[in-house]
Amino acid sequence: MIIYNYVFIGMLLLGAIGFAMAPVIVMGILGPKKRSKSKSEIYECGLLTTGETWVRFRIQYYIYAIMFLVFDIETVFLYPWAAAYESLGLFALVEMVIFLLILAVGLVYAWAKGVLKWV
Amino acid sequence: MNVATDWALPLVWAQQSELDSIPWLKWIIVLAVVFFGIFPGIVAYMVWGERKVAGRFQDRIGPNRVGPFGLLQPIADAIKLITKEDIVPRTADQWVHLLAPVMILVSAFLVLPVIPFGLGLAAVNPPSGLIYLIAVSSISALGIFLAGWSSRNKYSLLGAMRAVAQLVSYEVPQVMSVIPVILWTGSLSMVAIFDRQVEYGWFIFSPPGLLAFILLTIANIAEVNRTPFDLPEAESEIIAGYHTEYSGMRFGLFFLAEYLSVFAVSCLGTAVFLGGGTLPWPFTGEPVVTLGSGQGLLSLILVNLPLIGIFMAKVGLYVFLMFWIRCTLPRLRVDQLMSFAWKVMVPLSIINVFIAALWYEFVFRPGRPNYLLGWGVTAPLVLISVIVVLSIYKAQMKADLAASPTSRRRIATAN
Amino acid sequence: MSSELLFEFVYFIPEIVLAFWGLLVILLDVALLRGRPSETRGKILGMVSLVGAILALVSVFVPDMLSFGSATGAPETSIFFGAIFQGPVVERFSAFIIILLMFVIALSTTWNFTEHWGEYFGLLFWTAVGMIMLIAAEELVTLFLTLELMTISLYIITAFEKDLNRSSEGALKYFVYGSVSSALFLFGLSLLYGLAGTTRLSAIGAVLEPQQSVAGLGRNIAGAMSVLLILVGFGFKISAVPFHQWAPDAYEGAPAPVSAWLATGSKLASMIALTKVLIQALGAWASGDGNLASPGWVGILAVIAALTMTYGNFAALAQKNLKRMLAYSSIAHAGYMLVGVMAVAVAAGSRVAAGPILFYLVVYSVANIGAFAVAAWLFRDKKTDEIEDLNGLFAQYPFLAVCTLLLMLSLIGIPGVAGFWGKFFMFSEALTQGEDKHRLTFLWLVGLGLMNSVISAFYYVRVLRAMFLRPSTGAPLKPPTFAIRVAVIGSALVVIIFGLYPTPLTDETDRLADSRIFDSRLKHTGPAPKVALNGGLQPVASPVGK
Amino acid sequence: MNQILFGVIATLGVLAALGTVLARNLVHAALFLVAFFFLVACQFVMLEAEFLAAVQVLVYIGAVAIILMFGIMLTRNIQGDDTTTVSKAGFISGGLAAAGLLAVLVFGILDDEGRTGRAGWRDVTTRPAVYPVAARASAEQTKAVNNMGFVVGRELLTRYLIPFEVAGVLLTAALVGAIALAVQDGPSTDDPAERAKKAAEHTAAAETEPQLTSA
Amino acid sequence: MHDIPLTWFLIFASACFVIGLLGVLVRRNAIAVLMAIEIMLNAANINIIAFWRYSVPGPEESPVSGPMLAIFVITIAAAEVAVGIGLILLCYRRRASADVDQYDSLSG
Structure with a gap:
């Protein structure tokens, strides 16, 4: 049953979480605990932090995230096509070329618009 | 001859057997021994290997104090990290601060059960194994973001955003460069990919396969934030990037996660392109299979010993390639890094998908596979596309450089 | 397989032309017209898109030229494995939508409201593709996807007037309402998919058909919930009352050509899709036994129609802004049309009951295009769209003022203008169709509709009063561009011609309405593919040995 | 064992x-959402639609969660200010409405008796078995469950060709639209003089722009 | 070891749907509303896949009509988030807050 494949993966997931948490817990027990105000300050090359944690972000990050989202979904469509390639005729190849052309226009648009440049 | 499935290790839940009860004990043993014993050991000694190799490249010895040839160095590091004090900034978000490294490590761990180390040695063989693998490895981007955000440090947040932007940009070519493999095997399950390479030889021995392998390797290096793509956590850049506020074993987890994902990613590379566990010529496997014809554990080990050896050798070479690159290539600037992903890697991988479809027509189509014609057609196509894309990229870079003085002023006035 | 598929692609050419013309316009804007200021880019891309729209319009009739289109009596077929329906309705109405698109493109070049012209025209083309295929969709998957393509592109172009705050805020409000209602709509679809087991509308109708005898939605809570949620989704798209809050803000926030497109194209396509889904798929649950224990969805629709009509008209009375007033008037018109949809639902008899709705849609869209053209003209010169700014229009441009007078009269429904015939046919259809147990509700609704038409006269007259009686205040309006002139005069002409002599349009719409998608009764006799009834949920009788 | 697992998830x-x-x-909230996406993926695995579980994880956790996080960062909402709190009165009324809808839905689900030829939802307690593969290899359903990537690919490019191309157009529309919305309105020409004029005109227009009327 | 009855999945999907609706009604921040909408779309997805898995498709039907609809719903949800965050950023740039109620310039 497919589910048993994933039961093993589920056990591995729990085991990995345990494997990751164990040393941190052990460190909490073994490690020395000398709390001091200065030690728990945020490290900024020694200076005290000013202002809250927000930096003037560029829109680039958002644009890269959208580009990734759109091309991620493009690959989600490409995977089943590739898996079923031999039972699909030449016609499917033409359709897939059209699909990729439509999305390539998106990439060319972003490129020519200059949003991909990291100013 | 479908070698792998005949030797279904009880561990591999192929669909044939309608198992009602789950052998919990056996699974726990396998988990404890293989996944939380052997793999962390391999990873620890990869760290040691890297430091030794880096030492050799820079004409120094590398760790040799702790134990013979410094073999106990990883254990010493581990103990040092465990006994450190667990300093977490007061204003940091306590739970998310701990969750982030755990998330990255878990996403690296979850990749391993799917990879076929030998005949039927893939711990799990889900029918859509490859897309499961890609999905799990995409979770680490979120973990890195949370690490940067939870430590409430301006620079680590900025470093995390840049790291995620880079990861995200290089995940598209990574995901797309694997598509030719699915095209040729006709199924998404990793064991089927292994069987296909057993019959037809390694996938790297074809022009589109070679290009896809190169793209995958570059994307893999970027995916694990190693030089020349390790800008977000570069020491000289923004303090220490997103893991500034991590100390002691929490930082150890990051370190472990990075090397485990190096191992996982190189396993993916070998399993998918280098025909994990088989020798270059189509592996008929008659001699080995007859040797261990029984069903028991002993015969399984006998059959798989050479295969695992070959697999680990390939992984070792792959990892050595990464170490080598780390010691030689300089670090890329941010804008070069990002524009290289979107303007060279993504177009190339899209074009490569179609060249792979062409290769399929020549070689894998059930008729008489003629490799000569295949090479004759696809090799020039691959070369042309690489040259064209790189020249466009060069022209674009030159145009940007020419325009840059004015743009520098424009940026200055902009904000 | 592929040869017959290629044959079917010929029906699909208009959508292909529109989609690729959208791509072409975007690339053109970014590549060739890089350095030019946005005014010239807007004009050039406007011309290019107009050429594209004309090309698409011609390609609608290509199947007729090759003598297998619907005009030459080819039977209605569902092509692409039952995903798309191909018949006279789809052909004629995609032509009509492309004509509306041409008007909107022409209006968009009146003033320079955005920097990103290539994207604007590209998204405009893709909304047109969404609308045409929404009318043609035969399957839940295609229906939901084309609905989303249309609405997501509309969210974006509503926010394209970046200089004004109201554009992005209107778009955000439209987006939030839109995605909530599409999530509700999807949940309704998933319940329907569960009940019927298939995604094809005709097959769903066939599965639900035997249930006709059992009391409509009475014993069937899950069915009632799925119908309610589907009505929520469509109610939002045609801005029926409980789900209309977005409409006034989106219409006012969006630039005038986009709100014209919202009022005409989007409402037209959603109304036809609503009728098709309700009649073809859910026809079995329409009327039930008429008593309270087993109401069909006609009862729900009656309540929504009544609410929409009255609220739309009363709220419009207090409006000072022209576009916001037109938004409320479009809500009111959605109420009238819902009465027509109910007439079709109960019309077990004749298959032509949907004719009046199509007639009403055509007349309503034409009148709205003209009205929004005036709004565009007003905004271009005075940068506001308040009704007082229309003062003294008759003094400067008498002919155009008379044309807008005719448009307003048509929206009211004064006899002698096409709007009157629209309401007349629809309300008479409502009174004659259905068994006598529906008579009372229809009587009430038609009475309410007539009363509302009278109320609507008051706010339309305020526009006329501003134009004709008031002296012009502030700077006089500059002469309109050719596009505005054509839009206003053209729509006035159409309204007058079909006002005096409506029969050609009524015959055409009746011919269109006589198609499979508007008839709930046809399923078990017609060519609808028979769904193997043994498919679907496995009854528990065969316990699988576990 | 299945049912316990389902209960936990x-x-x-x-x-x-x-x-x-x-x-x-x-x-x-975004973190809880990521956990929710992962648990929905586990539900898909419980329903043996594992290709979909992988797609769900890849698209939602890999991309959508990151866009939401960037959205939160770019709107300066690091610690979550008062706009994210939930007003007491609103919560009670919303809660009641939601509870009512849930009751109707659950009652509708539990009480649904099937139509002719289709079992009602409450009667269906077993799913059509697709194992062992060998016995039912030919059945379409078996192939669909066991090798969903293959069957989805074949269906995607034959039966669902039109939705597939429309999805392509939708993705490009979203990409182009989102970039057009996000890009700052710099003048298309490069010289700074034009830019200064544009900036001045921008601020001037901001005051006089017509606010939307009330009522 | 017996199967999970269909109604369990439907009830879980309805519960998540209702929670999503509650989130939409109650939250004021635009991004929080967007997250609630994602929950509702996922709930509908579970519903679709549950119905697909528990029914045997007729000869006329495609064997994967459920997962196909689910994949298209995922693409639509992703496109919606991309456009939604774009709109929110645009509104934020102009009016420095993502609170839905504060956008009152379009009141009435």
């Missing part, structure tokens, strides 16, 4: 959804 899923709705800090 379902309760965790509902808790994660509640956490997303009630968390004060937006990033915590």
Whole structure:
């Protein structure tokens, strides 16, 4: 049953979480605990932090995230096509070329618009 | 001859057997021994290997104090990290601060059960194994973001955003460069990919396969934030990037996660392109299979010993390639890094998908596979596309450089 | 397989032309017209898109030229494995939508409201593709996807007037309402998919058909919930009352050509899709036994129609802004049309009951295009769209003022203008169709509709009063561009011609309405593919040995 | 064993959804949302639609969660200010409406008796078996469950060709639209003089622009 | 070891759907509303896949009509988030807050 494949993966997931948490817990027990105000300050090359944690972000990050989202979904469509390639005729190849052309226009648009440049 | 499935290790839940009860004990043993014993050991000694190799490249010895040839160095590091004090900034978000490294490590761990180390040695063989693998490895981007955000440090947040932007940009070519493999095997399950390479030889021995392998390797290096793509956590850049506020074993987890994902990613590379566990010529496997014809554990080990050896050798070479690159290539600037992903890697991988479809027509189509014609057609196509894309990229870079003085002023006035 | 598929692609050419013309316009804007200021880019891309729209319009009739289109009596077929329906309705109405698109493109070049012209025209083309295929969709998957393509592109172009705050805020409000209602709509679809087991509308109708005898939605809570949620989704798209809050803000926030497109194209396509889904798929649950224990969805629709009509008209009375007033008037018109949809639902008899709705849609869209053209003209010169700014229009441009007078009269429904015939046919259809147990509700609704038409006269007259009686205040309006002139005069002409002599349009719409998608009764006799009834949920009788 | 597993995943899923709705800090809400996406992927695995579980994880956790996080960062909402809290009165009325809808839905589900030829939802307790493969290799359903990537690919490019191309157009529309919305309105020409004029005109227009009328 | 009855999945999907609706009604921040909408779309997805898995498709039907609809719903949800965050950023740039109620310039 497919589910048993994933039961093993589920056990591995729990085991990995345990494997990751164990040393941190052990460190909490073994490690020395000398709390001091200065030690728990945020490290900024020694200076005290000013202002809250927000930096003037560029829109680039958002644009890269959208580009990734759109091309991620493009690959989600490409995977089943590739898996079923031999039972699909030449016609499917033409359709897939059209699909990729439509999305390539998106990439060319972003490129020519200059949003991909990291100013 | 479908070698792998005949030797279904009880561990591999192929669909044939309608198992009602789950052998919990056996699974726990396998988990404890293989996944939380052997793999962390391999990873620890990869760290040691890297430091030794880096030492050799820079004409120094590398760790040799702790134990013979410094073999106990990883254990010493581990103990040092465990006994450190667990300093977490007061204003940091306590739970998310701990969750982030755990998330990255878990996403690296979850990749391993799917990879076929030998005949039927893939711990799990889900029918859509490859897309499961890609999905799990995409979770680490979120973990890195949370690490940067939870430590409430301006620079680590900025470093995390840049790291995620880079990861995200290089995940598209990574995901797309694997598509030719699915095209040729006709199924998404990793064991089927292994069987296909057993019959037809390694996938790297074809022009589109070679290009896809190169793209995958570059994307893999970027995916694990190693030089020349390790800008977000570069020491000289923004303090220490997103893991500034991590100390002691929490930082150890990051370190472990990075090397485990190096191992996982190189396993993916070998399993998918280098025909994990088989020798270059189509592996008929008659001699080995007859040797261990029984069903028991002993015969399984006998059959798989050479295969695992070959697999680990390939992984070792792959990892050595990464170490080598780390010691030689300089670090890329941010804008070069990002524009290289979107303007060279993504177009190339899209074009490569179609060249792979062409290769399929020549070689894998059930008729008489003629490799000569295949090479004759696809090799020039691959070369042309690489040259064209790189020249466009060069022209674009030159145009940007020419325009840059004015743009520098424009940026200055902009904000 | 592929040869017959290629044959079917010929029906699909208009959508292909529109989609690729959208791509072409975007690339053109970014590549060739890089350095030019946005005014010239807007004009050039406007011309290019107009050429594209004309090309698409011609390609609608290509199947007729090759003598297998619907005009030459080819039977209605569902092509692409039952995903798309191909018949006279789809052909004629995609032509009509492309004509509306041409008007909107022409209006968009009146003033320079955005920097990103290539994207604007590209998204405009893709909304047109969404609308045409929404009318043609035969399957839940295609229906939901084309609905989303249309609405997501509309969210974006509503926010394209970046200089004004109201554009992005209107778009955000439209987006939030839109995605909530599409999530509700999807949940309704998933319940329907569960009940019927298939995604094809005709097959769903066939599965639900035997249930006709059992009391409509009475014993069937899950069915009632799925119908309610589907009505929520469509109610939002045609801005029926409980789900209309977005409409006034989106219409006012969006630039005038986009709100014209919202009022005409989007409402037209959603109304036809609503009728098709309700009649073809859910026809079995329409009327039930008429008593309270087993109401069909006609009862729900009656309540929504009544609410929409009255609220739309009363709220419009207090409006000072022209576009916001037109938004409320479009809500009111959605109420009238819902009465027509109910007439079709109960019309077990004749298959032509949907004719009046199509007639009403055509007349309503034409009148709205003209009205929004005036709004565009007003905004271009005075940068506001308040009704007082229309003062003294008759003094400067008498002919155009008379044309807008005719448009307003048509929206009211004064006899002698096409709007009157629209309401007349629809309300008479409502009174004659259905068994006598529906008579009372229809009587009430038609009475309410007539009363509302009278109320609507008051706010339309305020526009006329501003134009004709008031002296012009502030700077006089500059002469309109050719596009505005054509839009206003053209729509006035159409309204007058079909006002005096409506029969050609009524015959055409009746011919269109006589198609499979508007008839709930046809399923078990017609060519609808028979769904193997043994498919679907496995009854528990065969316990699988576990 | 299956049912216990389903129980665990379902309760965790509902808790994660509640956490997303009630968390004060937006990033915590996003984290609960990521947990919810992962648990929905586990539900897909329980339904043996594992290709979909992988797609769900890849698209939602890999991309959508990151866009939401960037959205939160770019709107300066690091700690989650008062706009993210939930007003008491609103919560009670919303809660009642939601509880009512849930009751109707659950009653509708439990009470649904089938139509001719289709079993009612409450009667269906077993899913059509697709194992062992060998016995039922030919059945379409078996192939669909066991090798969904293959069957989805074949269906995608034959039966669902039109939705596939429309999805392509939709993705490009979203990409182009989102970039057009996000890009700052710099003048298309490069010289700074034009830019200064544009900036001045921009601020001047901001005051006089017509606010939307009330009522 | 017996199967999970269909109604369990439907009830779970309805519960998540209702929680999503509650989130939409109650939250004021635009991004929180967007997250609630994602929950509702996922709930509908579970519903679709549950119905697909528990029914045997007729000869006329495609064997994967459920997962196909689910994949298209995922693409639509992703496109919606991309456009939604774009709109929110645009509104934020102009009016420095993502609170839905504060956008009152379009009141009435």
